[in-house]
């Protein structure tokens with residue numbers, strides 16, 4: 001955790017986010033940037049999805065506290081993987097891939113979707 005966390009403005013990555021969705025055959029219309037995701041704690045503070053409709057909600061501004069909540073939810077992952085999320089786009093992409101995983105592979109749980117997202121992140 002860096003001492004000075006610069007809040008991530010997710011909107012500035014929207015085009016790349018749409019490209020990532022397109023890579024998995026998903027339209028950018030699925031994605032909504034919101035002030036709050038309506039979840040107070042855990043990784044869903046930053047992003048969540050509706051599995052049936054396949055919609056993804058992403059918080060517009062990721063604060064230091066949001067970042068801590070997400071990284072804190074990744075207990076089963078090693079420090080190197082978690083450290084890779086200090087890059088803002090890597091962080092956003094890991095969360096987006098996580099939600100894509102929930103929608104495309106509905107049987108996969110939190111851990112499995114995080115693992116899949118890290119794998120896809122490394123593939124580039």
Ligand SMILES: [Zn+2]
Nearest residue numbers: 098102110113
């Ligand atoms: Zn999830």
